[in-house]
Amino acid sequence: MTNKNTINSLPLPPGDFGLPLIGESIDFLRDPNFTKKRQEKYGSVFKTHIFGQPTIVAIGADANKYIFTNENKYFTNNWPKSTRKLLGEGSLAVQIGTEHQKRRKILAQAFQPRALSSYISTIEANTYKYFERWEKLGNFTWYPEIKNYTLDIACKLLVGIDSASQTQIGNSYKAWVDGLFSLGIKLPWTTFGKAWESRKILLQEIEKIIQERIKSNNYQSDALSLLIQAEDEEGNRLSIEELKDQILTLIFAGHETLTSAILCFCLLVAQHPQVRAAIRQEQEELGLDMPITLENLKQMTYLEQVLKETLRLIPPVGGGFRQVLETCEFNGYKMPQGWSILYQVGYTHKDIDIYPQPERFDPERFNLTKLEDKPKAFSFVPFGGGLRECIGKEFAKLEIKIFAALLVRNYQWELIPQQNLDLVTFPSPHPKEGLKVNFQKLPKNELIHN
Numbered sequence: 001m002t003n004k005n006t007i008n009s010l011p012l013p014p015g016d017f018g019l020p021l022i023g024e025s026i027d028f029l030r031d032p033n034f035t036k037k038r039q040e041k042y043g044s045v046f047k048t049h050i051f052g053q054p055t056i057v058a059i060g061a062d063a064n065k066y067i068f069t070n071e072n073k074y075f076t077n078n079w080p081k082s083t084r085k086l087l088g089e090g091s092l093a094v095q096i097g098t099e100h101q102k103r104r105k106i107l108a109q110a111f112q113p114r115a116l117s118s119y120i121s122t123i124e125a126n127t128y129k130y131f132e133r134w135e136k137l138g139n140f141t142w143y144p145e146i147k148n149y150t151l152d153i154a155c156k157l158l159v160g161i162d163s164a165s166q167t168q169i170g171n172s173y174k175a176w177v178d179g180l181f182s183l184g185i186k187l188p189w190t191t192f193g194k195a196w197e198s199r200k201i202l203l204q205e206i207e208k209i210i211q212e213r214i215k216s217n218n219y220q221s222d223a224l225s226l227l228i229q230a231e232d233e234e235g236n237r238l239s240i241e242e243l244k245d246q247i248l249t250l251i252f253a254g255h256e257t258l259t260s261a262i263l264c265f266c267l268l269v270a271q272h273p274q275v276r277a278a279i280r281q282e283q284e285e286l287g288l289d290m291p292i293t294l295e296n297l298k299q300m301t302y303l304e305q306v307l308k309e310t311l312r313l314i315p316p317v318g319g320g321f322r323q324v325l326e327t328c329e330f331n332g333y334k335m336p337q338g339w340s341i342l343y344q345v346g347y348t349h350k351d352i353d354i355y356p357q358p359e360r361f362d363p364e365r366f367n368l369t370k371l372e373d374k375p376k377a378f379s380f381v382p383f384g385g386g387l388r389e390c391i392g393k394e395f396a397k398l399e400i401k402i403f404a405a406l407l408v409r410n411y412q413w414e415l416i417p418q419q420n421l422d423l424v425t426f427p428s429p430h431p432k433e434g435l436k437v438n439f440q441k442l443p444k445n446e447l448i449h450n
């Protein structure tokens, strides 16, 4: 349907705008079953009013396809105000249109296979460093530890600094993250106000690192060196101001989501010993001392299935916002210009027609040798899709896979009984009490690292 008059005569999706001004925002933020309840009542496309905007929630592979393939035509990026302000105008996640596309080309250089390959030794070294710490601790809560682990790796690979979790960056980072999805009121005592102050400190720290790098002219093999020197097709380089925003975005995006993915892998595998045994068996068959290289990681196909199933069942990013640029039609409903659209990752992954018994953790779903049909397009979208698909996707997969392979090769871990494993969703999903574990090195004859 292309005729504008016809589109305008179409109905809006069913749904309720809730209370004046605040709409259904409170329910949206507080009720973990907000979407489920409305999907049951209205179907997979419904309207609501959240964060001050009339919003259409569109669930499922077809909706994802429509949204992802019409980026910049019918839809554009639309993060809440607090997120946009704290990420900064120079952030890839905030940029739109041609500027966004040009910047993506530059930033993508930090995630090419050659760059990824050069990151492996740093990931491995940090992983063993943390394993040794956890072994000494024995019993501990994993969430804050994995946060530090992923932050250290992100900062080392992006800007070349060691143990960032123990520096000013680590200190200021938490208050900054807390403000990302807040009311956006800048006062000294508000969450946003504190986050704004932290942003200033973080940018100062990042600027120091950038200036030192430029002054020393010593370009190492990290993303910062690549980005300082990278040029677009017209030979333009990133300004220092933009570089700071881009680096801050990459540190955030490259660490918060990975923390959730790694932690949920540890949780699900601990709850399914047969899966752990199968991962271990694959590692043994491939050789427990097989060096970690991009090529060798590709051979870990069962581990790949487990990681996919982890990202299906507990996706670190639950969905994404867009704004309608031009009134358009989906599933017989009008999507009016200026409205917000919310696509859903988690609910797409629970589609019973695609994933039978969707709540079950079953890595066999992704066994490509058994699949009769090609998976439906846009039915597995942990990294989003289209022009805004996660730029760090391959890096993320690399880090999770290295962590998982080395963990299963060398260690065993058990969940401490009687802890609350309910998932909290902010800033990304993690068990309420942070996942308390007992962590032990495997008996000597089963080890490869010592």
Ligand code: HEM
Pocket (backbone or CB within 6 Å): 092, 093, 094, 104, 249, 250, 251, 253, 254, 255, 257, 258, 261, 315, 316, 317, 320, 321, 381, 382, 383, 384, 385, 387, 388, 389, 390, 391, 392, 393, 395, 396
């Ligand atoms: C398991 C880990 C990760 C998951 C699940 C994930 C998920 C996502 C998703 C769903 C989006 C799309 C948001 C949208 O549609 O607006 C996205 C965008 C993005 N991700 Fe990731 N991400 C992960 C790791 C990373 C890493 C490691 C980095 C960088 C080091 C990164 C950097 C970004 C950036 C910069 C964007 C914005 C892209 C754009 O707007 O063009 N992410 N990510």
